[in-house]
Amino acid sequence: MRLVVLLLLAAAVHAQPVALEGRTPRLNPDAPATAYVGGRWYDGERFADRDTTWAEGGVFVDGPLRDARIVDLGGRYVVPPFADAHVHRVEGEWAVDWVIADHLEAGTFYVKNLNNIARYARRLAPYVNHPGGIDVAFAHGGITAPGAHPFPLYARLADGVYRDLDPDSLDGIAAWGVATIEDLERRWPDIIAERPDHVKLLLLDHESGQGLQPDVFRRAVALAREAGLQTSVHVDTVADLALAVDAGANEAAHMPPMFGADDRFVISPALAAHMAARDFVVTPTASVAQARDFGGKEAGQAQRAENVRRLLDAGVFVATGTDGSATSAIGEAETLVEIGAMTQAQALYSLTQTGPRSVFPGRAIGVLEDGYEASFLALECDPLANLGCARQIEQRIKQGTDLEVAPTVTEAE
Secondary structure, X not given: OHHHHHHHHHOOOOOOOOOEOOEXXXXXXXXXXXXXXXXXXXXXXXXXXXXXXXXXXXXXXXOOOOOOEEEEOOOOEEEOOEEEEEEOOOOOHHHOOOHHHHHHHOOEEEEEEOOOOHHHHHHHHHHOOOOOOOEEEEOOOEEEOOOOOOHHHHHHHOOOOOOOOOOOOOEOOOEEEOOOHHHHHHHXXXXXXXXXXXXXXXXXXXXXXXXXXXXXXXXXXXXXXXOOOOEEEEOOOHHHHHHHHHHOOOXXXXXXXXXXXXXXXXXXXXXXXXXXXXXXXXXXXXXXXXXXXXXXXXXXXXXXXXXXXXXXXXXXXXXXXXXXOOOOHHHHHXXXXXXXXXXXXXXXXXXXXXXXXXXXXXXXXXXXXXXXXXXXXXXXOOOOOOHHHHHOEEEEEEOOEEEOOOOOOOOOO
């Protein structure tokens, strides 16, 4: 593996990195050859001591390396960076001064924006997706029914954050409203022209007629697949979830119940098994539900916890996502532990393994082995014994580059 990486580094700047289990690392030619010593490294289940771990060009490689610098990890606990698989606030220039730095300081290097305005994201582009910043995958505007969520939300935001928006002209900007397959196919070239990294689809309790209808939804999933794009689905009920899985979508951006608890929100063992067989991913967004004051919150969280446990028992992938709640990815993980949905070990796995692969399924991240990106956090104590240790970050390494404890947000050259 080291020979392959070295050959890539010596090639032209635009050379593609080697494929690894269907994923490829992003190279960082400016990262120095490094020998990391004295760490306890997480393998997805436990921590183990290593004498030396080598990296070059921002990727873990076989050693030894000549003239490598030495970085002593001092016996700290080394984990992959965290991911937030459901965000919205990483969008425009206003995110530069505080949102990006907040994520880096919290150890969240990978985020997935599940609905945003494309022109704002383009303004943010110089500050993200490089070794000195967070990496963001953008959906841009989601596909929904005409006038349905998120149109009312953006109309309200047009009086605040989005003051340059016309609340009466949001279609094609904040989201795409489609009522029929013909509407969808007519607008699909414009949707793809925005160059989304993935596609957000909104079902919104489709049985009540609020979101995309099943025929339109299925066609949208098929069009996204043909374009090589993954699909994230806003689901409100188990009927929404079952439709998403059956149609071949990739993940649920929420998990029933959103509010309260009733029979429409109970995930059956059969559905859980079907989801596992499809490699379906679920992002429970438990922290945003915890932060809201609504009737039946305790019952809803109890049912959410039961659903998550059933999914995990079936082998379904569960990712961390905050949905704009005033917390970090670790806060979401802590909420899932607090409500009894996950053990601390499961929460750490979600933060460091499932989450990153949900955000960037084609990238070699989330594994601390040769061929994967040399990005990690060195923690002061063992997060398997106490998940709160995930907040005690002593060193941050991104693609072989050292980040300061209070990172400075820089523009990519």
